[in-house]
Amino acid sequence: MSEAFIPQADPRASYLAERAAIDAAMARVLASGRYILGPETQAFEQEFAAYIGARHCVGVASGTEALVLALAALQLAPDDYVATVSHTAVATVAAIELAGAKPLLVDIDPATCTLDAAELARALAAAPKTGPGRIAAVIPVHLYGLAADLDRILELARRHGLRVIEDCAQSHGALLDGRRLGGFGDIAAFSFYPTKNLGALGDGGAVVSKDDALAARVKELREYGWRERYVSHLPGMNSRLDELQAAILRPKLRRLDADNARRQEIAGAYDEGLRGLGLGLPARRRGATHVFHQYVLRSAKRDQLRAALTTRGIGTNIHYPVPVHLQPAYRGRIAVGPSGLAHSERAAKEVLSLPMFPQLTDEQAERVVAALRALNSL
Ligand SMILES: Cc1ncc(COP(=O)(O)O)c(C=O)c1O
Numbered sequence: 147m148s149e150a151f152i153p154q155a156d157p158r159a160s161y162l163a164e165r166a167a168i169d170a171a172m173a174r175v176l177a178s179g180r181y182i183l184g185p186e187t188q189a190f191e192q193e194f195a196a197y198i199g200a201r202h203c204v205g206v207a208s209g210t211e212a213l214v215l216a217l218a219a220l221q222l223a224p225d226d227y228v229a230t231v232s233h234t235a236v237a238t239v240a241a242i243e244l245a246g247a248k249p250l251l252v253d254i255d256p257a258t259c260t261l262d263a264a265e266l267a268r269a270l271a272a273a274p275k276t277g278p279g280r281i282a283a284v285i286p287v288h289l290y291g292l293a294a295d296l297d298r299i300l301e302l303a304r305r306h307g308l309r310v311i312e313d314c315a316q317s318h319g320a321l322l323d324g325r326r327l328g329g330f331g332d333i334a335a336f337s338f339y340p341t342k343n344l345g346a347l348g349d350g351g352a353v354v355s356k357d358d359a360l361a362a363r364v365k366e367l368r369e370y371g372w373r374e375r376y377v378s379h380l381p382g383m384n385s386r387l388d389e390l391q392a393a394i395l396r397p398k399l400r401r402l403d404a405d406n407a408r409r410q411e412i413a414g415a416y417d418e419g420l421r422g423l424g425l426g427l428p429a430r431r432r433g434a435t436h437v438f439h440q441y442v443l444r445s446a447k448r449d450q451l452r453a454a455l456t457t458r459g460i461g462t463n464i465h466y467p468v469p470v471h472l473q474p475a476y477r478g479r480i481a482v483g484p485s486g487l488a489h490s491e492r493a494a495k496e497v498l499s500l501p502m503f504p505q506l507t508d509e510q511a512e513r514v515v516a517a518l519r520a521l522n523s524l
Contacts, residue, residue, distance in 0.1 A: 152501050152510050154461040157340035159505035160398070160405075161347060167397035168347070175389045182386055183369070186393040191352070193399055194336075197319075198328045200354045202361030205387030206368050209315040209337020212351035213241030215385060216333040217283070219353075219363040220309050222247045226282035227481065229269060230313075231261050232469040233490040234287045237337075238313050239470045239480070242285070250281060251471050252483035254490050255295065257429045259442070259497070261286050262489070263298035269483045270306050283309040288317035288327050290465070291343065291409075291439035293431055296322055296330050303331075311335065314354075316439035318344040319406045323433045328354045333364075338395060341503075343409070343439050344402050346391040405504040409438040412502060412511050416441055419515030423522050426496070440465055444496040451521060452498055458517045463499045 161168060175186060187205045195203035206212050217228065227250040228242045242249040252269050255262040266284065273281045284303060286294035294312075303310045310331030314320075317327045318336060328334035338350035355361045363380065366373055371382030413436070417427055426444030430436055442465065445451055452462050469490045471480050500514055 149459055149513065151459045152461055152506070152513065153503075154463045154499060154501050155341040156503045156505060157345055157347075159503060160340075160345060163505060164397050164401060168394050171393035171397060172390060175393045178389070181389050184389045186389045186396070187387050190387075190392040190395050190399070193396060194352060195354060197399060197402075198326045198334075198354050200329050200334075201356045201358065202354065204353045204361060204364045204368060205392055206351045206353060206364075207385040207387065208349045209335060209339060209351040210237040210241055210244075211368075211383075211385040212335035212337065212353045213238065213285070213311065213313065214244045215364045215367050216311050216335050216353050216355075216360075217241060217245035217247060218367055219333065219360045220283060220311070222282050222309075223278075225278035226280060227273065228283045228285060228311075229261075229266055229281050229308075229483075230285040231287055231289075231490065232471045232482075232487050233259055233466065233493050234289060234313070234470065235315065235466065236470050236473065236475075237315070238285055238287055239476065241335075247282070248481065250481045250483065251487060251490075253485055253487050254493065256489045256493065258292060258295070258431060259289050259493055260292065260294040261299065263295045263302060265483050265485055266299065266302055268485065270302060272484050275306075281306070281308065283311060285311045285313050286331070287313040287315075288320060290428065290442050291317050291320055291437035292428070293317070293320060293322040293327055293434040295431070300330060309333075315339075315342065317437060318342060319402050320437040321435040322431075329356065332357060333360050338391065343406060343437055344395065344398055346398075347394050348388075348391055350387050350391040350395065352387070406437040408504040409502060410436070412506055413438045413441050415508070415511045416500060416515065419512070420518055423518065425518070438502055440499040441502045443498045443500060444493070445498065446496060448496050448498045451518070454521050455514075455517055460514055460517055461501060464497060465499050466497075467494055469494050
C-alpha cells in the first residue's frame with residue numbers, strides 16, 4: 147500500500163488546528179455588519195504591535211503592498227536606489243518599482259542566503275553619496291525565517307544615512323538578541339499569505355514601525371491618503387486589511403510562538419537525521435532564533451532529489467527557482483552590485499524546501515529523513 151502524500155505546506159491544517167476560534171471569529175464579523183477597518187482590525191493591529199514590540203501596526207491588503215506603502219511613506223526620490231537581494235520572492239523587488247524607486251540587487255552570503263553586508267558596503271562605496279543614483283534605503287529580507295545580518299546592515303545604514311525596511315514576510319516571531327524582527331529598522335513589512343508562519347485565510351499584510359510620523363503616513367496611504375474621511379492629504383491607494391482576515395489572525399497570533407516552537411522541533415529532527423549525507427543544511431546565526439518558515443537544503447543534485455522525493459509521496463518546493471534579475475520582467479534592466487550575483491544564481495539551482503508546517507507529525511518528518519537517507523547514493 148502506498149503511503150499518504152506529505153505536502154510541503156498545509157494551510158488547511160493550520161485552519162483546522164484553530165477551527166473553533168476561527169469559525170466563531172468569522173461568525174462574529176459576519177453578524178457585525180462591519181467588514182472593513184472595524185474593531186477586529188484595530189484589535190489585531192494593537193495585538194501585533196505589542197507582540198513585535200513596536201509602537202505601531204497598520205493592517206494592509208498584502209505583504210507586497212506592505213512593502214510598497216512602507217517605501218512610499220519614506221518619500222524617496224525617483225532616482226533613489228533601494229538595495230536588496232535577488233534571491234527572494236519577486237514581491238520584494240517589485241515593490242521597489244511600484245513605489246517609484248529603483249532596485250539595486252546585491253549578492254547573498256551563501257551560508258545564510260541573506261544579503262551580504264560586505265557587498266552592500268562595496269555598493270555604497272561605488273555609488274554617489276548624494277543626488278541622483280544614491281542608495282537611499284536597504285531592504286534586508288529575513289529569508290526562510292532567519293534574521294539577515296542586521297548588526298552590520300544597521301551599522302552601514304547609520305554611517306551612510308540609509309533607511310532600513312525589514313522584509314519580515316517569512317520571519318513572524320523570529321528573534322535577534324532577544325528582540326523580535328520587525329523592530330530593528332525604520333519600518334517593517336509582514337505578509338499574512340496563508341502558508342506564512344502567521345497566515346490569514348486569504349491575503350493580508352501589515353506595516354510595523356516605531357516611528358509615529360511614518361506609521362501615520364502609511365495609515366493615510368492605505369486609504370486614499372485620507373486623514374479625515376473623503377479628504378486626501380496624500381495621493382494614496384486602497385490597501386486595507388479586511389475585518390474577516392483580522393479576526394482570523396487574532397487566534398492565530400496567540401498560537402504563533404507554539405507553532406514556531408514546533409517548526410524548530412521539526413527542523414531539529416531534520417538536522418539530526420540528515421547530518422553526514424553531504425547535503426547543505428540550514429545555517430543558524432549567532433544570537434538569532436530561526437523560525438523555519440522554510441527548511442531549505444542545498445544540493446548540486448537538487449532536481450534528482452526532488453524527483454525521487456516526489457515519487458515517494460513527499461512534496462517539496464523551490465524557493466526560488468529563478469533569481470529576480472533573471473526573470474523576464476527584470477532581465478537586463480536592473481542594477482546589480484559590484485561583484486555580480488553569482489551566489490544568488492547558484493542558490494537558485496541548489497535550494498530545496500522540505501515539508502515544513504506545525505502540524506507535520508514526527509512520523510511524517512521521519513519518513514522525509516528516511517527517504518533522503520535512502521537516496522544518499524544518488
Ligand atoms: C520575502 C517576501 N516578501 C514579500 C512577500 C509578498 O507577500 P504577499 O504574497 O502577501 O504579497 C512574500 C510572500 O510571498 C515574501 O516571501
